[in-house]
Amino acid sequence: MLIAIGRRLNLLIITLFILCLGSYVLAFLFPGDTLTNLSGTPPLSADQSHQLQLMYALSEGWFSGFWTYLKLTLSGDWGVSLNSQTPVFDDILYLLPASLELSLYAMVISLLVGLPLGVLAGLKHRTYTDLGILSVSLAGFSFPVFWLSLLLILIFALQLGYLPMSGRISLLYDIPYHTGFILIDILQSDVAVKDAALKDALRHLVLPTLSLSIVTTALVIRLIRRSVVTVYSSDFIKAAYTKGLSHSQVFWRHGMKNALLPIMPQLAMQFTVLLTNAMIVEVIFSWPGIGEWLIQAIYQRDYPAIRGGMLAVSAIVVTFTISVDLIVRILYPLNKRQFYAQA
Amino acid sequence: MPRPSFYQEEYYPSPMRHTWTEFQNNHVALAGLWCLAFFILAAFIGPMLVPYGPLQQNTDMLLLPPAWDINGEISHLFGTDSLGRDLLSRVIHGCRITLGSSVVLVLIAMLVGCSIGAYAGMSRGLRASVINHLLDAIMAIPTLLIAIIIVAILGTGLLNSMWAITLALIPQFIHQTRDLVRREFQKEYIVAARLDGASNQRLLMRDVLPNMVEVLVVQATMALSVAILDISALGFLNLGAQSPSPELGAMLSESLDTAYAAPWSVALPGAAIFLMVLSINLVGDGLRTALKKRLLQ
Numbered sequence: 001m002l003i004a005i006g007r008r009l010n011l012l013i014i015t016l017f018i019l020c021l022g023s024y025v026l027a028f029l030f031p032g033d034t035l036t037n038l039s040g041t042p043p044l045s046a047d048q049s050h051q052l053q054l055m056y057a058l059s060e061g062w063f064s065g066f067w068t069y070l071k072l073t074l075s076g077d078w079g080v081s082l083n084s085q086t087p088v089f090d091d092i093l094y095l096l097p098a099s100l101e102l103s104l105y106a107m108v109i110s111l112l113v114g115l116p117l118g119v120l121a122g123l124k125h126r127t128y129t130d131l132g133i134l135s136v137s138l139a140g141f142s143f144p145v146f147w148l149s150l151l152l153i154l155i156f157a158l159q160l161g162y163l164p165m166s167g168r169i170s171l172l173y174d175i176p177y178h179t180g181f182i183l184i185d186i187l188q189s190d191v192a193v194k195d196a197a198l199k200d201a202l203r204h205l206v207l208p209t210l211s212l213s214i215v216t217t218a219l220v221i222r223l224i225r226r227s228v229v230t231v232y233s234s235d236f237i238k239a240a241y242t243k244g245l246s247h248s249q250v251f252w253r254h255g256m257k258n259a260l261l262p263i264m265p266q267l268a269m270q271f272t273v274l275l276t277n278a279m280i281v282e283v284i285f286s287w288p289g290i291g292e293w294l295i296q297a298i299y300q301r302d303y304p305a306i307r308g309g310m311l312a313v314s315a316i317v318v319t320f321t322i323s324v325d326l327i328v329r330i331l332y333p334l335n336k337r338q339f340y341a342q343a
Numbered sequence: 344m345p346r347p348s349f350y351q352e353e354y355y356p357s358p359m360r361h362t363w364t365e366f367q368n369n370h371v372a373l374a375g376l377w378c379l380a381f382f383i384l385a386a387f388i389g390p391m392l393v394p395y396g397p398l399q400q401n402t403d404m405l406l407l408p409p410a411w412d413i414n415g416e417i418s419h420l421f422g423t424d425s426l427g428r429d430l431l432s433r434v435i436h437g438c439r440i441t442l443g444s445s446v447v448l449v450l451i452a453m454l455v456g457c458s459i460g461a462y463a464g465m466s467r468g469l470r471a472s473v474i475n476h477l478l479d480a481i482m483a484i485p486t487l488l489i490a491i492i493i494v495a496i497l498g499t500g501l502l503n504s505m506w507a508i509t510l511a512l513i514p515q516f517i518h519q520t521r522d523l524v525r526r527e528f529q530k531e532y533i534v535a536a537r538l539d540g541a542s543n544q545r546l547l548m549r550d551v552l553p554n555m556v557e558v559l560v561v562q563a564t565m566a567l568s569v570a571i572l573d574i575s576a577l578g579f580l581n582l583g584a585q586s587p588s589p590e591l592g593a594m595l596s597e598s599l600d601t602a603y604a605a606p607w608s609v610a611l612p613g614a615a616i617f618l619m620v621l622s623i624n625l626v627g628d629g630l631r632t633a634l635k636k637r638l639l640q
Contacts, residue, residue: 018477029496135371138628142621144572146579147595147613154606276485280576295580298495306495314484 001330008326015318023311024069030303034058038069040080040088040304073311079304081297088308092290096312097180098168099282099289103274105205106212110270113213114220121221122228122259123251133221140218145277149211149284156207164204166286173197208285216274223263223270231259261332268324272317358637362557365633372629378622386442389435397436397589401427406605424608425601434615437591440584442619444501445570448509453563455509456516461551463517464524465543478518486511487573494582501590504583508573512566519562520555527551557634564627568620575616591616 027037035052036042043049053059057068072078078089121133157165168182169175175197178185186197231237232255240250279291286292290309297305356364367373395401401423408415409422409430421430463474481489486508493507527533528551536550577583578592586597591612598608 026492026496031498138624139621142568142617142624144575144579144592144613144616144620146576146592147609147616150595150599150602150609150613154602154609158603272485276487279487279491280580283580294491295582298491298582310488310492310495313488317484317488 004329005326008322008329012319012322015322016315019311019314019318020070020073021066023073023307024066026307026310027303030306031301032303036082037303037307038079040082040085042082078308078311081305082302083297083300083305088304091293091305092308092312094177094180095288095290095293096316098182098287099275099278099291101181101183102205102208102212102282102287102289103271103278105209106216106274106278107271109209109213110216110220110274111267114217115224117217118221118224119228119256119259121225122232125229125232130225134225137218137221141215141222143215145211145215146280146284148214149207149281152207152211153284163206164200165207168204168287169197169201170204173200208281208287212274212277212281215277216270219270219273220267223266224259227259227263228255231255234258261328264328264332265321265325268321271320275313275317358557361637362630362633365636366629369629369632372625372632375622375625375629378618379626382438382442382619382622385435386439390432390439393429393432393435395429395432397428397433398587399428399432401429403427406601406608408605409607409611412607421611422605422607424598424605430608430611433589433594434591434612436589437594437612438615438619440501440589441571441575441578441591441616444505445567445574448505448574449512449563449567449570452509452512452566453516453559456513457520457559459513460517460520461524461547464521464528465547474517474521478514478521481514482518486515486569487576490573490577491582494577499582499585501578501584501588504574504577507577508570511573512570515566516559516562519559523555523558524551527554557630561627561631561634564623564630568623568627571616571620571623 028034030037033042035049035056035058038056039052041048041052043052055068056072057064076089078087078092080087081091084091117133117137121130124130153165156163164170173186173191173193173196175182175185175189175191178188182201183198186194186201191197236258237250237254240254245253278289279295281287282289282291283295290313294306294309294313296302297309366376390397404416404419404423405427406425407419407423407427410417410420412422415422419429419431421434423429424433463471463478466474489511490504490507493510494504497503497506524547528546533546533550536546541549574583575590575592575595578590578594579596581593581596584590584593586593594612595609598605598612602609
């Protein structure tokens, strides 16, 4: 077991290392001066330029240059943004919670809706219920997420006027920044109108979360349905019924455990899809998260920010996927066989 | 298929034929195929039929609603946008650009991905392990994110975004082909052919590839729907096709300014993308089910 965990951790570290290498190479690939792309400060004098050159060890060859970069990256010095001249790492830490909050809620909602529907469709395989759920989910993941959010804005914000169309919270409420998760911040803060602020933040959350979760829900339904169908057609379920177990006993003891565990890594993959979709949704809803910041950085050709944003987002994605994979492998006994066969 | 069976005259359909028969039984998928055929036809001959050019402006007819609206006119079936351009012409030209470029880039990605995947599937040892690990890492990153990174390097534009999405789609094909090739190479008919002295290359071309074609087609339809969504998403974010171009995503982002006054200029291009992706997904799903049924028999 230790060997298996070691292999996964090894993969994680190697992948993160490759990502770092990639982001270092990006500084050379981007148009413009490499030194400016790395540090984010356009050198004003020859002296300053020399100082930067020493800091990034560019003249000492590729290897030591990358080694220095790696050390700087690990210590949190990711250069400064070309436009705002604020440290990129601090910006990312400041903005990341907003994106994570949005994706997390969307993921929770998709699981809450998708899980029962997927199981229902799987159990009622080849009936009208199954067909109905399947067609709805097929339509659901054919939606371009940007069009969906625009339609939601057009209908609910512009025509009906029920919900606000952009931002995280109305400007009336001044919520101090603690964790970056707006709901937690409101609960922690000592604003006089806590209930009203909470309600307002929730109203701002509805449309972005909805447009994100529709697509993901559809994918979750399909994954779970297929897994349930496969498990229910296998012999051990028949054996359990023959043994005389009731429907609910088979369902809870044999069906669910075997249907849900193996698809956990695929479900985790949906979180990464969600995070990318969240970038588009953030742009549309002016949600102050990392996606909106990254896309603005691309418009303004702010290369240090692009580099840092890429590194942060892909590192989160990779870490998340590999850790879920690891947890599932530890929990799911059938996988152990594969482990040892490979190791 | 019930047929009068005289003597030994039994009818065995070929594998392709069999898949097609199964596919035809699925009426929803068939409807999707017709819808897709309509889009392909529109992309090929539509631009010759429409009366207006995609960039032709008509200042007398600004923000005209669609023909079914009370204020609409039949001369502009889908209405016009804020510069008086006919939306129907633009949507049809947009289908050509979006669908056409997606098909091209999926074909390129498939060709490259399958070659690398076949090589990876046949190689063993350290090389295979390195490719595997690298692939696992890249597969975890969503295609749109990779595409955005590549666009950031190459700069914006339709061609650059096409390159970006091609590169981002390749890992999926490598993964799929590698697994397939590896699985097929362990089967007995391959071992038999190998004992007859066939080389790896010959085994791949003559024996393994014909068995993989259908699975690869299913994979390609999935990649096609992803490609359409991504290319229009990049267009929407102004990272792909640039503004006057009638690419569907770019059209959407252009019509954002008048979204309140002219909601149809947002709704119609988006609906075109949605229908296109939906029909492709229906066909892909139908194909996959048909294939599974055939293999189960």
